[in-house]
Structure formats: C-alpha cells, structure tokens
Amino acid sequence: VPTRLISVSGTLLGNDPVERFVHRLAMFEPLEPEARDALRRALTRGPLTGAMQELNGEALQDVTILLSGWLCHFRLLDNGRRQITSILVPGDIIDYGFLTSNSTELQCVATTPSQLGRIRSRQFAELGVQFPSIMRATLKAAATEAAIGREQIISLGVRSATERLSHLLCELWYRLSAVGLINAENSYDLPMTQAELGAVLGLSTVHVNRTIQVLRKTGAISMQSGKVWISDLKKLTSLAGFDPSYLSATPSN
Amino acid sequence: VPTRLISVSGTLLGNDPVERFVHRLAMFEPLEPEARDALRRALTRGPLTGAMQELNGEALQDVTILLSGWLCHFRLLDNGRRQITSILVPGDIIDYGFLTSNSTELQCVATTPSQLGRIRSRQFAELGVQFPSIMRATLKAAATEAAIGREQIISLGVRSATERLSHLLCELWYRLSAVGLINAENSYDLPMTQAELGAVLGLSTVHVNRTIQVLRKTGAISMQSGKVWISDLKKLTSLAGFDPSYLSATPSN
DNA sequence: CGCGGGGTTGATTGGATTCAATAGGCGTGG
C-alpha cells in the first residue's frame, strides 16, 4: 500500500481530508463529477481544535464537517454523570441542524486535535437545489446517523458488556474502512480513553477495562495505546451479533 | 371542556385525527392555510391494525402517519431480548425513510388498535416542492424524533430506574398535550404493559413494577389500568431532570 | 370453570459499580 493512497473497496482514496468527505458522501448516493467539484469549492477549512476542547454552538451554525480527528457528542447531567451520544470520525457531518435551520444545543468535545471544514448554510442550500444528488446523499447520511443511534439504544438496553464493546469495535471498523482509515494489519486508531468508552457504552471505566480483557482473551482483537487490531473480524462480529447493513454505505463511485 | 373539542395551549383542536396531524406539523413550522388544505387532501386513510399486530415494511413505502392508537419500533435479538427503540403516539410520522427513498427495516408493533394514514411518497414530494413550509416542518419533526432518541440513549446510559420512568412519563405528557390527548384531570392513556415499558426503559418487568410504586409513593403520579394521572408535574419533572426543550414543539398558530 | 395475561410481592442471584491501591507514561518545572 503506497503512502499517500489507501485502497478502499477497489478504488483508491487519497488521504486528503476533503476528498475523503466527498468520497464518503458519494457512498450514500452517486454524485456527478460536477457535484463533487461544487462540493470541493464550497468547502472551506474551518478551525483546528485541540484535544479535549469543547465546540460551542456558534461554531456549528453552518454545515460543519469533521475533516480529521475524532469528536464526541455528549450530555452532562447534574449529578456529574456523562453520556456520549455519538462518536464522529473523519468524513462525518458533525451536526444536521442546518437541515432544519435550528440552532442545536449539542455539546461536543474533541478527543484528538481535529480539523473542521465548513460550508455556509446558504451556499449548501443552493448546492442542494442545483444538485439534488447532494441533498439526497446528505439525507441518507443523516438517516445513517439515526440508525447508528438506534443501535446504541439497543446496545445500552439489551446487550451485555462484551456485546456492546465488540459491537462498537465492529461498527468503527466499518465506518473507518469507508474512509480509508483501516491500516494494513487490519488495525485502526481509537483515540479514546477507557473512561470515554465507558461513557459511550454505559459502563464504568473499571468494567470497560475488564471487558476489553475478555475480548482480548477470545483472540478476536488486541488493543493498546489508542490502537485496535482486529485479528478476527468474523469472531468479533459473531460476539457482537453485528449486522453492518444499518450503515448502508454501499460503495458506489 | 366540550366533548369534541380539546383545548391545547389556548387553541381549540378538534379530535379529528387528520386535523390533529396537520396541527402537529404546524407546531414545527407555521403552515399556510393552502398548505394545510393540500395536506388534508393528500392524506388518505390507511389500514386499521389490531393490537399486537406487526406492520410489515411494505406498509411503510409511503409517508405513513399514525392517526390514532400507539405503535412501537423495536428490535428482537437472537437471545430473545427485545428493545423498543421508539414510541409513537397519534399525530406522529411512523417512519422517515421516505426522505431518503430507502426501504426501512424497522419492525413495528401496535400496542392498541391503530388507524394509519398515508400520503403517497410521490405526492408528498410534490407537496414539499409546492410548499417548502411542509418540507421544513417534516424535517423538524424528524429532527425532534432524533432528539427523542438521544434522550433515550441518555436514559439507558446514565439515568436511574426512577429517573428513566419519570422522564418517559414527562415526555409523553408533553407529546400528548401537543395533540390534545391530555384529559381534564391531567391524565392520559398509556396503553402499554409493564413488560413493554421495561422494553423501552431497559428494565425487567418486575423492576418496572417496583419503580412505578416508588413514583406512586412520591405522590407525583398514579397509574392504573393503562392510565396515568400526573398529579404533580413539577415534582415529576424534577425527579426526572426533565427539560422539555428538546421536543421543540413551539405552539405556533 | 379453568386458563392465560397482567400485575404484585418476596427471596435469591449476579453483573456491574464503587472503593481502593498500584503501576506506567508523559509533561512540566525546579
């Protein structure tokens, strides 16, 4: 695998973050070359945020895209308990509030330094009219995020700790492979602490740790210093009861 | 309160299910009288489903609306465990798959006999073009459903059993009052068994029962045979840590 | 009249939290 090009389902995807985003949108709905060009032109580089930095609402007025880095939406309750409601990986749209021109009240933190991109909402609206395919792709992306949320509900509601964790690792494997972020040895960066994983999975830090050890012992994965090796995706999938169809990212060029 | 008219935030809402739906959409975005008329004309009566009956996917090709009765989206895992991922009350759109012309794979059961309404997706698309307010209202309704899902994630993740239940009861109070389904003595019908509530809240049937008793003892509510009396909404709200802003149903017009 | 579903209650079990203590890594500042 060459340094600058990563193979994704037979096509070559440059590791340029902008290209990554365009490619990902096109997985939801085929985009004409002109639509892609228009997207590239409309997308401007936004701020670079540091790790642990919170994004304020005003930063999300426009269509904001995570070009590189990881973000989490979360909610902090009075009693200090925190729940992460979604994980965002490169190529994801951070918030779909622009579809309803509603100012969202989502809290968001970066778990790594992250590069944001933005498209002015007015300009995006014009794009959507000019290229209906862009609007369709965006709506499908939003629907996919909703499906991911549904899976999290199911995890928190009826899945065991090991099922939750392995399901999350499976999901991330599929989502990251869609944007060319799976390494050659079938590993990927997972820049989240065990405490943060607990806040996603509804488990205590200690129990996350023990659950990771259970998974390690099955031989399906290994984890170390922010990296996950998927040594047996098939086994991991069956441990999780994972069915990737909800991600609905059919690789269409 | 007259029999056929129910007061909702100062306006009078007929208990005609079609009117209820139009009124509810208009709460998300003001709708011109012509837009309302067009909606009424486009909406046709769909099938009447029995309780415990499952809706199959083909029934959801079009824009399907719950005119009366209650539905639940759910997921059944291999091990027999079931998680309800959303509760639908009269006036709700059952599935937003039409926005992406995706056939959804959501399973859905009726907890009471339910009357469905439908708008052909092609016709709805035309409506959306002719009346952008309808499209905006629909997108906001979808966004609200997403927000409800996020709250469920938070409940399952970090809220205690009593918080979960009281939060759900608060949410239903607000959602039902938006469609004129709160009775004079501040009660509403809750046509779900304790087992079903458990499948929503991620609790066992037995524990739901005990949690109800805890709430009863606080004096905030009473429950009996499918009916809930909210005797102290303020106390219930504080027990739940409930903030209704996510429902974003600003009573407009 | 017997049956099944829903609700209620008690006793027991168990998965996960909490408390507590240790070790390793990393950055900062003396």
Place this chain on the structure above:
DNA sequence: CCACGCCTATTGAATCCAATCAACCCCGCG
C-alpha cells in the same frame, strides 16, 4: 536531568442495583 504530579490502565475486594426465580392475586374470557 530528575522529581513531581496527573492521567490512564490495571487489579482486588466489597457493595449494590437490578435481574431472575418463584409464587400469588386478579380479572376477562372461552
């Protein structure tokens, strides 16, 4: 350059919330 502190990971022990198991009641219904 090393010491210190903080964050993260790990492990053991005690505790607890909720699940499970098991009965029982009530009621509508065939």
